[in-house]
Amino acid sequence: MGLFSITHHRMIGSTNEEARRLAAAGSPHGTVVHADEQSSGRGRLTHTWFSPPGNLYISILLRTGEPPSRTAELSFVTALAVADTVDALLPQASRATLKWPNDVLVNGAKIAGILLEQVDGATIIGIGLNVLQAPANIAYQATTIVGCGGIASVDGARDTLLDRLAHHLAVWSRDGFAPVRDQWLQRSFPIGAPIRTNTGGVSVTGTFAGMDADGALLLDTPSGRQRIVAGDIFLGG
Ligand code: BTN
Numbered sequence: 071m072g073l074f075s076i077t078h079h080r081m082i083g084s085t086n087e088e089a090r091r092l093a094a095a096g097s098p099h100g101t102v103v104h105a106d107e108q109s110s111g112r113g114r115l116t117h118t119w120f121s122p123p124g125n126l127y128i129s130i131l132l133r134t135g136e137p138p139s140r141t142a143e144l145s146f147v148t149a150l151a152v153a154d155t156v157d158a159l160l161p162q163a164s165r166a167t168l169k170w171p172n173d174v175l176v177n178g179a180k181i182a183g184i185l186l187e188q189v190d191g192a193t194i195i196g197i198g199l200n201v202l203q204a205p206a207n208i209a210y211q212a213t214t215i216v217g218c219g220g221i222a223s224v225d226g227a228r229d230t231l232l233d234r235l236a237h238h239l240a241v242w243s244r245d246g247f248a249p250v251r252d253q254w255l256q257r258s259f260p261i262g263a264p265i266r267t268n269t270g271g272v273s274v275t276g277t278f279a280g281m282d283a284d285g286a287l288l289l290d291t292p293s294g295r296q297r298i299v300a301g302d303i304f305l306g307g
Pocket residue numbers: 083084085086087108110111112113114117119126127128129182183184185196197198199
């Protein structure tokens with residue numbers, strides 16, 4: 071796997087927690103923690119991440135050498151890698167789409183989540199990909215690779231993902247954020263789509279106007295263009 075050095079656990083609390091611990095202990099760029107199951111998988115904000123056996127749970131420790139101001143760009147780099155992986159595992163006609171900031175969807179249902187954290191000069195990229203099992207009783211629709219008619223082993227999904235991540239990271243290091251942003255926009259919903267954003271309980275309705283050069287969401291509203299740097303978005307306004 072070239073760049074990556076993988077440690078596998080049958081069961082762990084959270085691969086992101088383990089990767090943070092390894093970062094604090096000085097582990098190098100490319101260290102990967104993979105677990106079959108997590109007992110306290112973490113999602114964005116205060117959410118937990120459904121982590122039974124049968125799905126992919128992985129955290130990748132990166133020391134890119136880029137300034138911390140560019141770290142957020144890595145969530146879009148990662149989303150491209152996850153989308154490529156999903157495309158490779160699904161039947162040919164299916165294609166993953168992306169929802170700002172870093173959800174990966176198939177037919178509008180979430181198939182993977184990405185949790186980016188910065189610690190001790192390192193970046194931890196946590197990825198959960200639903201291969202076999204999707205959570206029930208949640209506020210959004212979720213799906214799986216197998217549920218979408220795909221065939222995958224978890225290890226096969228992991229190897230494809232690391233391969234695609236190495237590719238997109240190389241493009242980002244060489245050519246910067248612009249090509250990443252362009253590819254991301256090609257997979258996102260169309261410019262002009264009606265959306266609503268929610269940032270810390272404040273809701274704004276408008277139309278999708280793309281992504282700024284630093285990864286902020288652009289939203290056109292009756293009172294002008296707004297930049298959204300954090301929050302959740304909902305299609306359909
Ligand atoms: C989200 O809320 O969409 C992000 C979910 C991220 C889940 C992954 S699973 C592997 C890694 N370890 C964790 O505890 N969380 C991330």
